[in-house]
Amino acid sequence: MTSSIQLSESEGGPSLRKRERVLEVQNLHVEFHSRDGVAKAINGVDLYLDQGETLAILGESGSGKSVTAQAIMGILDMPPAKIPQGKILFQGRDLLTMKPAERRKLRGPGISMIFQDALSSLNPVFPVGWQIGEMFRVHRGTNRSDAKAGAIKLMERVGIPAAKQRVNAYPHQFSGGMRQRIMIAMALALDPTVLIADEPTTALDVTVQAQVMELLAELRDEYDMGLILITHDLGVVADIADRINVMYGGSIMETADVRDLYAKPGHPYTQGLLDSIPRLDMKGQELFAIKGLPPNLLDMPKGCPFSPRCVHVQDLCRQEFPPVVDLGAGHTSTCHYAKEVVRD
């Protein structure tokens, strides 16, 4: 039962092979209108995802990582949310200008999503098999018995023991890890092109987290899906992602291939995050801590959102929002001094 982690055979592959660009987000802005003012949750996010690759969006609470996912999925509550500008191109078509009915048809077969908290994402009063089968019934008009058979097959695929017997069980009768597997089964039912996983293992214990992440990596390859993994965990990212977008204060601060990001981070925020992980050789010493607090979205600092906490801050940083600086090989950093601070 001891085995090394199964990773995609195509590791490093998606970038080498020519893959279809399934998703592209251009200059996306999202703001929330409330009595206290306008919270600018996302300020001009650009990202893309190719077929079969894993993009991690890494950020802390309030960084805008979940809002980005919700905007792509089209599940933001509007109002209070507003998307004043931007494009979300799915296989070349802009989701934001699409008719709601059309967009709805894409939810499931095109893009599907799993959430952090599987218990509150599942309906407590319906059996899990019924909820998985609903995907087939609603989108494909499948009859009940076929939908149930499909649900059992999916439950078996995601590793739920005795799926046939448990198809009529309710969500509360499953453990946290099993519930997350049911969510995954539901998300995969219609063979999506893109799967968004929003903190899929944050609520799970570490041994169960390892099981679920392994399953996701396996399924990504089997279904050849693009996977967007939203997380705050630098360890999980290192295990599964091909590329990483680091978000802070509603903007993407750094984009890089996973190895580049850990080996030569090019943004002071990324560097701070990596430095604040407790390391073996730091035992007994003070941990590096990023000073200060994450920004208040209602009152964002002028210039670079990270400037009040940055160790390299200059006057320019407090005045002007930094440009996206190209560090080569798809590695970019949104920092005025990216070329000076990048580690080698």
Added chain:
Amino acid sequence: MTETVLTAENLVKHYPIKSGILRRTIGHVRALDGVSFELKAGETLGIVGESGCGKSTLGRMLMRLEEPTDGTLTVDGVDVYSLGRSEMRRMRRDIQIVFQDPYTSLNPRKTVADIIGEPFDIHPEVVPKGGRRKRVQELMEQVGLAPEHINRYPHQFSGGQRQRIGIARGIALNPKVLVCDEPVSALDVSVQAQVVNVLEKLQDELGLAYVFIAHDLGVVRHISDRVGVMYLGKMVELGTEDEIYERPTHPYTRALLSAVPVPDPTLRGTRDQIKLQGDVPSPANPPSGCRFHTRCWMAQDICSSDEPQLIARADLGGAHPSACHFAEDSVVSGTRKASD
């Protein structure tokens, strides 16, 4: 430094499961089932384990927030569970707790002055009435809060700052032992490090002993001198930080350590991960014998019949307590694997 401040012996907590209109007890959740350890002055004992392993129950038992089903707890030579109300009150000066959730563990209607100063209402002998405000401000400074924010309410602080308020309250009475129940789990990575640093600084300054309960193995390793690993209400392995992380002998400890994702993509696919099957069994109906045998890849017949004791077993460099019949074998196979 070698004085023992706290001794826990065979701590047991069973919660009754009640059912029916007569609320008859139909079983027990064995949240904590015989845990023993010692804590020395000024040291940090990390307690790790997954949800349901009893680590938070243990923390509450140390504070006597739960009445024990069995066992004895000795703090500074005093048998805590035999104390009466007023003696218990006096005892609480020596042992304090910091909770996980900085959002729900602070009263939203009270100012920081009230929250940090509340221990002095109960123990007025510690700081006389006139000196309280000054003492609260000192405490705020010690944990890295601006003393001029003394009249603010909890909602005006961020998560990390709130946790600092909780810590200031915890150290207000100069306790000897501070129980930290998942103190950084609810915080963002960049803020976690700040709070860990505050705790370490306070330990150096005040000579506090910590019982540091957490599920984040990296943080526990950083802060702990010794570490106890728990599984389903039992302590399965107990040793120095080095013994647990470098020379673990219990299969559960090894699986737990190998499941932690390592933030280094160059190690991807090279690490020898142990994949446990299934979930933690219910503590209401724990497996017979060794509680881990249902998920253990090394399990033999003896594991389901005889419960292994937490006793010193040989590891590579010496010996430390481990509750596995095959602890020594585990070391050998572990070495082979590491050298592969």
